[in-house]
Each structure stands twice: as structure tokens, then as C-alpha cells.
Amino acid sequence: MRRVKSLWAILFMIALALVVAVSGCGGGDATTTTAPAPTDTTAGSAPTDTAAAAEPVTLYIGGTFALTGPYAEDCAAVLAGYQDYVKWVNDNKILAPWYSDKTIPKNVTFDVLWGDDALAPDKTLTIYDDLKSKGLLTERVSGSPEGMALKDKLMGDKIGATSQSSSPAYLNPPGNIFTNAPIYTDQMAAIAEWFLKGWTDTSRKPRVAYLTADSTLGRNLDIPEMQAYLEKLGYEFVGAQYVPMVPTAPPTTQLAWLKENKVDLALGLMINPGSQPTIKEAVRLGMGPDQAYKITFGFGYPAHLQVFAPAMGEQGNGVVVAGDFAAWESNAEGVAFANEMQAKYRPNDKVTHVMYLCGIVEAMTQVEALRLASTQVDPAKLTSADVLEKGFQQIKDLSTGGILVTNLTYGPGDPEGVDEVRLQQVQGGKIVELGSYPLRGIVPK
Amino acid sequence: MSLPSGTFAQDYAQDMRLMRTKAQWGSMGLLLVFLATIPLWASDSNLTTATIIGITIISVHGLNILTGNCGLVSMGHSGFMMVGGYAMAILSAKVGLPFWAAMPAAGLIAGIVGVLFGLPSLRIKGFYLIMATVSAYFIIHWLILQFRDLTGGTDGLSVPTATFFGLAIKGKATYYYLVLVLAVLATLVAKNILRTRAGRAFVAIRDNDLAAEVMGVNLWGYRLQAFFIGCVFAGVAGALSVQYYSYANVEQFPFFDSVWFLGMLIVGGMGSTSGVIYGVLAIKLLQLLATKIGPSLAEVVNPQAAVGLSLILPSLAIILFLIFAPRGIEHIWGRFRGYYQAWPF
Numbered sequence: 001m002r003r004v005k006s007l008w009a010i011l012f013m014i015a016l017a018l019v020v021a022v023s024g025c026g027g028g029d030a031t032t033t034t035a036p037a038p039t040d041t042t043a044g045s046a047p048t049d050t051a052a053a054a055e056p057v058t059l060y061i062g063g064t065f066a067l068t069g070p071y072a073e074d075c076a077a078v079l080a081g082y083q084d085y086v087k088w089v090n091d092n093k094i095l096a097p098w099y100s101d102k103t104i105p106k107n108v109t110f111d112v113l114w115g116d117d118a119l120a121p122d123k124t125l126t127i128y129d130d131l132k133s134k135g136l137l138t139e140r141v142s143g144s145p146e147g148m149a150l151k152d153k154l155m156g157d158k159i160g161a162t163s164q165s166s167s168p169a170y171l172n173p174p175g176n177i178f179t180n181a182p183i184y185t186d187q188m189a190a191i192a193e194w195f196l197k198g199w200t201d202t203s204r205k206p207r208v209a210y211l212t213a214d215s216t217l218g219r220n221l222d223i224p225e226m227q228a229y230l231e232k233l234g235y236e237f238v239g240a241q242y243v244p245m246v247p248t249a250p251p252t253t254q255l256a257w258l259k260e261n262k263v264d265l266a267l268g269l270m271i272n273p274g275s276q277p278t279i280k281e282a283v284r285l286g287m288g289p290d291q292a293y294k295i296t297f298g299f300g301y302p303a304h305l306q307v308f309a310p311a312m313g314e315q316g317n318g319v320v321v322a323g324d325f326a327a328w329e330s331n332a333e334g335v336a337f338a339n340e341m342q343a344k345y346r347p348n349d350k351v352t353h354v355m356y357l358c359g360i361v362e363a364m365t366q367v368e369a370l371r372l373a374s375t376q377v378d379p380a381k382l383t384s385a386d387v388l389e390k391g392f393q394q395i396k397d398l399s400t401g402g403i404l405v406t407n408l409t410y411g412p413g414d415p416e417g418v419d420e421v422r423l424q425q426v427q428g429g430k431i432v433e434l435g436s437y438p439l440r441g442i443v444p445k
Numbered sequence: 446m447s448l449p450s451g452t453f454a455q456d457y458a459q460d461m462r463l464m465r466t467k468a469q470w471g472s473m474g475l476l477l478v479f480l481a482t483i484p485l486w487a488s489d490s491n492l493t494t495a496t497i498i499g500i501t502i503i504s505v506h507g508l509n510i511l512t513g514n515c516g517l518v519s520m521g522h523s524g525f526m527m528v529g530g531y532a533m534a535i536l537s538a539k540v541g542l543p544f545w546a547a548m549p550a551a552g553l554i555a556g557i558v559g560v561l562f563g564l565p566s567l568r569i570k571g572f573y574l575i576m577a578t579v580s581a582y583f584i585i586h587w588l589i590l591q592f593r594d595l596t597g598g599t600d601g602l603s604v605p606t607a608t609f610f611g612l613a614i615k616g617k618a619t620y621y622y623l624v625l626v627l628a629v630l631a632t633l634v635a636k637n638i639l640r641t642r643a644g645r646a647f648v649a650i651r652d653n654d655l656a657a658e659v660m661g662v663n664l665w666g667y668r669l670q671a672f673f674i675g676c677v678f679a680g681v682a683g684a685l686s687v688q689y690y691s692y693a694n695v696e697q698f699p700f701f702d703s704v705w706f707l708g709m710l711i712v713g714g715m716g717s718t719s720g721v722i723y724g725v726l727a728i729k730l731l732q733l734l735a736t737k738i739g740p741s742l743a744e745v746v747n748p749q750a751a752v753g754l755s756l757i758l759p760s761l762a763i764i765l766f767l768i769f770a771p772r773g774i775e776h777i778w779g780r781f782r783g784y785y786q787a788w789p790f
Contacts, residue, residue: 076748076749122686143696
């Protein structure tokens with residue numbers, strides 16, 4: 001028996017040694033790229049000058065994507081946008097067709113690193129550390145809670161991140177999560193201002209309420225500053241109703257409450273699986289701009305009209321969405337660019353979801369941050385701090401070819417990239433642009 | 446516990462010892478050394494995984510006492526973690542309590558909340574108790590969102606860095622050691638609870654509550670004790686989790702976690718302290734494996750299908766264990782050990 005025990009101990013020691021050896025091989029926390037450093041690049045020189053002689057360098061972009069859960073459709077399209085954009089940049093060595101001057105050094109290629117966070121903060125942290133150790137110098141976040149779980153760590157590690165969520169909490173205090181959509185409260189303010197322009201009844205104030213998702217996303221607008229701003233504009237604030245993120249039953253009670261309280265404008269943040277059944281039920285209850293009970297529904301950016309309008313047709317008439325990307329039908333250069341990439345890289349597998357455009361914008365932002373930093377530091381020796389300070393925070397007036405309503409500008413303490421909010425409305429079953437409104441800075445930065 | 450042939454206890458104290466042989470002490474020592482050296486060789490990502498596994502072990506120990514030992518199936522465990530997490534955040538960020546005081550207080554508060562929601566357990570059991578604990582989760586979730594001034598609502602609460610008598614618990618390795626110490630402590634406490642009068646009463650209630658009552662076991666008192674103890678574990682785990690993220694948000698404690706916790710008990714072996722560890726390791730490592738291979742698999746299949754493995758693999762494991770090994774890894778390991786010890790007979 002003693003011999004058997006000894007055998008166990010030996011086996012355990014061997015297993016332990018193997019684990020240590022295997023983990024040691026993959027371990028370590030690289031803060032630079034995995035490619036070998038060039039030997040002839042002097043500090044301060046532009047890498048483009050030495051590119052021909054330099055060793056190949058692979059720079060990574062990407063981060064965490066919520067490919068399981070309610071954001072799965074959105075994030076799958078974002079990931080496709082990242083992957084196609086990287087292929088295009090590697091093929092063409094420029095940032096975008098309209099940026100022939102923003103060149104990528106010939107020795108630099110990009111690749112996408114990603115992991116599925118399933119909208120869970122614990123998975124987000126694990127993937128973040130994993131990708132960091134593989135040489136990712138940037139990051140991306142999917143939902144607001146994941147972004148908030150990472151916010152302090154991104155600041156501590158000096159890593160800049162792009163985001164598809166636009167939580168006000170990213171601004172207060174400002175961190176390293178750079179948004180490309182206006183903060184949710186600014187989106188709501190834009191809808192409120194637009195609605196007020198068409199308000200003709202002088203006998204009473206327009207009545208506004210929240211009809212929003214019962215989640216962190218939905219409750220992002222439910223802050224005192226938002227209510228104060230609406231009241232300052234001249235609204236009478238009635239209250240709030242919450243609808244499950246993905247309703248399992250029609251939100252009849254919530255809609256009936258809006259009717260009973262004579263609400264004229266309902267504001268909310270929902271994803272399409274929430275907004276579509278809500279509006280279908282509203283129409284059934286005779287509620288809408290063209291219905292017996294006149295009410296306008298305004299949603300924020302994740303309720304994409306690009307998905308909503310084709311699915312709802314004329315049933316969705318009058319619904320306004322703030323802060324979204326350009327429509328696929330628009331003449332924007334960026335949309336043509338997206339179509340060109342899809343034709344080239346996925347001719348039989350076209351992504352029709354509008355978040356593909358978000359993927360392009362985010363990937364472009366990360367590549368631009370790496371490119372800018374590479375003009376000051378040898379790409380093979382880049383650190384995440386370089387990419388943050390010499391990259392992300394130096395992005396000024398970056399055009400997305402009209403995918404976003406304005407160009408992107410970031411800086412230290414300024415993670416909100418766009419300066420205006422785009423408004424779109426369903427009219428006759430089609431998406432119509434209503435113009436853009438300035439940011440109101442409801443959440444103090 | 447199966448012991449090598451020739452190992453006899455000469456008195457009660459010896460019989461009750463957790464470690465009876467030198468080999469047991471040796472393997473425990475090796476295991477602790479292995480766990481202690483993890484920060485020396487593991488990557489940040491692996492260290493994060495190890496820390497999260499440690500926190501989950503503490504939480505599932507609580508569920509094991511409640512469900513595995515006392516037979517009170519709870520689907521609200523994640524909600525009780527939420528209570529502990531928010532208690533920690535409020536006590537440290539708003540009240541200014543130091544970490545060493547806030548964490549036990551968070552456990553205590555979660556325990557008290559657990560007792561409140563455990564009150565119906567005298568009248569209801571089985572499916573009805575499950576539904577009551579499901580409701581508990583949603584009531585806690587709702588309450589936390591309502592008290593915005595206190596909890597930060599959906600914005601959540603930022604939590605200051607923990608300090609332990611002036612020393613900041615900042616780095617990943619430091620936090621890992623803290624979680625490791627607490628996980629070992631939680632395992633010891635959980636193991637010892639089973640050897641107390643209360644632990645034996647829990648098992649009696651689980652096996653046949655009517656018979657236990659006839660024999661003088663105070664059902665109501667012991668069920669509430671089980672809720673209290675189970676939720677204290679959950680509260681401490683929630684507090685550690687929030688402290689690790691430096692941020693508290695209701696979405697850090699999704700309802701689905703409660704389901705996974707039960708799955709971990711099934712896979713590990715319900716009612717067994719070591720089964721908890723096996724179950725947490727099995728499910729968490731399967732989830733990690735799926736997350737890691739997802740991007741590579743996405744080269745050949747749709748990315749959404751590839752990452753779906755993180756749900757499918759652990760779910761499949763739970764189904765397979767329910768069918769083929771309902772007593773979990775602990776039982777399989779016990780049989781294997783027994784066979785090996787008796788070999789060649």
C-alpha cells in the first residue's frame with residue numbers, strides 16, 4: 001500500500017510539473033505585440049520610413065463580444081464588421097477609401113482577437129486578461145455592466161476600448177471606454193427636442209413618460225438629470241413603465257398606463273426583440289401617431305430601425321430612433337465601403353444587420369489608434385499606454401464616411417466621440433432621416 | 446471516508462479527525478502548495494479564472510448546505526449573492542467600513558435576508574419552495590433597483606479598493622490569495638457543519654422530514670438555520686465578487702447563475718463538500734474551455750454556433766451526470782479510489 005501511495009505522489013508531482021510547464025508556455029502578460037522587434041528602427045522615426053526593412057509585425061484589435069444572450073445578433077454583426085475591415089486594411093494598407101493619406105506600414109498586418117462574454121462580467125474579465133496576454137493592446141466592450149466591470153481595470157492598465165454601449169456611467173468620471181454612439185441620455189434629449197418642435201397645442205404642456213427595458217440598458221435614462229432636462233424643455237413628466245428586455249407577453253398593462261395618463265411622448269431604450277412586440281401591441285391598442293390615441297414612441301440606439309422597419313413595415317410608422325448608424329439605403333461613402341467589403345469577402349453570406357457598420361467603425365477606431373501610436377513608437381514595441389495616449393486620445397475628426405452622424409474626436413476626459421445625435425423615423429414603412437441634434441451634456445463629464 | 450486497511454480509530458476524537466493518515470496530510474499539503482504557487486506561473490487570465498472559481502466554491506458550499514444537506518432546493522442563490530455584494534458595496538463606499546469589517550457584515554446581512562425568505566420553508570417544500578426562492582431573487586433584484594440613492598440603481602456602485610489593516614488588496618495575486626484563504630476556510634466550515642448536531646439534523650430533514658420531526662428535530666429552526674448559513678456563504682461570495690470587480694451591478698448576479706450552481710452540485714455530487722469543489726471545477730472549466738475554443742471553432746462554423754458551446758457543454762454534462770452518474774463526480778471518485786485501494790483483490 002505504501003508503494004501505491006508513493007506512486008500516487010510521483011504521478012501528482014509529474015502532473016504538477018506538466019501543468020506548470022504548459023501554463024508557463026502560454027502565460028505571461030505581454031503588453032506589446034507578439035512579433036519580433038525590428039532591429040533598425042530608431043526611436044521617434046516614423047515606421048513607414050523603415051517599413052521595407054522592418055520585420056513583420058502583427059497588431060491585434062478586438063475584445064469581448066456578447067455572442068450568446070440578447071445581444072447575440074448585434075454582436076455577431078459587429079464581429080463580422082471587424083473581420084472584414086481587417087482583411088480590407090491588410091489588403092489595401094490604408095485606413096479607408098477616403099483616407100489614402102492614412103497609410104499602414106507595409107510590415108504591419110492586423111488580426112482580430114475575440115471571445116464571447118455572454119454579457120457576463122466574470123467572463124468579460126477572464127477574456128480581457130486572456131486577450132491582453134495574447135498581445136491585444138486595445139479592448140472592446142459589449143454591454144454597459146461589462147463595460148463598468150472593466151472601466152477601472154482599463155484605467156489601471158492604461159488600455160483604450162471601443163464600445164457598442166453608450167452608458168452615461170462611462171462619462172462620470174470619464175474613463176478609457178470610447179463610444180461611437182451618443183450617450184443614451186443625449187439620444188433621449190434629441191428626441192424630446194424634435195418632438196417639441198412639432199408641438200402645437202398651447203393649452204397644455206406635452207406629457208412625457210419612459211417606456212423602457214427593465215434592464216441596465218433600459219434604466220440608463222432613468223436619472224434625475226434626464227427628468228430635470230425634460231421639465232426644463234417644457235414637458236410634464238408623468239412617470240416610467242418597464243418592459244422586459246425580451247417580453248414574454250405583450251406589454252398591454254404598461255401601454256394602457258400610458259394611455260390612462262394621457263402621455264404624448266414615450267421615451268425608452270430597448271433592443272429590437274423588445275421594441276417590436278411593444279409597438280405591435282400599441283397598434284393593437286390603437287396607440288401611435290396615426291392611430292386613434294396620438295402618441296409618439298422614441299427609442300435609443302440599440303432599437304435599430306434598420307431591423308425594425310423591414311420587420312414592422314407600416315405598422316411601425318411614426319417610431320423615432322436616435323443615435324443609430326446610417327441606413328443601408330443611404331448614399332453615405334461609408335455604407336458603400338461596407339457593401340464593397342461584403343461583396344468582396346462574403347459574397348454569399350451578406351450581413352444585413354446594421355451593427356455590421358458598428359463593427360467597421362469600431363475596428364477603424366482601433367486601427368487608427370494603433371496607426372497613430374505607430375507613427376511615434378515602433379509598432380513592434382507599442383504598449384497599451386502608447387495606444388491609449390498617442391492613439392485613442394489623439395483621434396481628431398476621424399471620418400467614418402457618414403456611417404456616424406459626425407466625425408469622431410476623442411481626448412483625455414472626452415470618451416464621447418460624436419458631437420450630434422442622428423434622428424430617424426419610420427414613415428410609410430421606410431426609414432427617413434429627421435436631421436441631427438447637438439449633444440446636451442445631460443450627464444456632467 | 447474510505448481508509449486504508451489497518452487504519453483504526455482508538456477514540457472518538459481520532460474517529461472525527463478530517464485527516465487520518467500521513468498520506469492524507471501529504472496530499473493535502475501538496476494540494477495547498479500547488480494552489481499557493483498558482484500566481485507564480487499562471488497568466489493573468491488563468492489567475493482571474495482561479496479567483497472566480499474560488500468565489501464560486503464559497504457560494505456553492507452555501508447552496509450545498511441548503512440544498513444538498515438540508516434538502517431545501519433554492520433557485521434564488523444568486524439573489525442572496527447580490528444582497529452580499531450590495532451590502533459590501535454600500536458598507537465600504539457609503540458607510541466607509543473597512544474591508545475586514547464590511548465583508549463579514551455583508552455575509553451576515555445576506556444571512557438575515559435569507560432567513561426572511563426562508564420563513565415560508567416550514568409550510569412549503571419541493572416545487573413550491575423552488576418557486577418561492579425564484580421570487581426571492583426577483584424581489585431582491587427589484588428592491589435594489591428601486592433604492593437608487595443607496596444602491597446606484599442601474600448605474601451600480603463603485604467600490605473602493607480593499608485594504609486590510611492598511612495594506613491595499615490590489616493586485617490579482619493578492620486577491621487570489623485572499624479568495625484562496627477564504628475558500629479553504631469556507632470548505633472547512635462547510636465540512637465541519639456537517640459534523641455538528643445541526644448538520645446531522647439537516648441530513649435527517651433532507652432524508653425524511655416527518656421522521657426527523659417525530660424524533661424531535663425542530664424542523665422550523667433547523668430549516669431557518671440552513672437558510673441563514675447557506676446565505677451567509679452566498680453573501681461572502683457576493684461581497685468578494687463585487688470587491689474583485691470594484692463595482693456592483695445587479696447584472697453581475699444573473700438569475701441563470703442560480704441554475705448553474707445547482708448544476709454544479711449535480712455534477713460534483715449533492716451533499717458532499719468535496720463534490721462542491723469537483724462540480725464547480727468541472728462546470729467552470731468546461732465553460733472556460735468552450736470560451737477558449739470558440740474563436741478557433743468559428744473558423745469553420747458560424748461564430749454564434751461556435752460560442753454556443755459555452756452553454757451546450759456544461760448543460761450536456763449536467764444531463765449526462767443526471768442519467769449516468771446522479772451521485773456525481775464525488776461518487777465516481779470514491780468508487781475508483783475503493784477499487785484502487787482494494788487492488789489486486
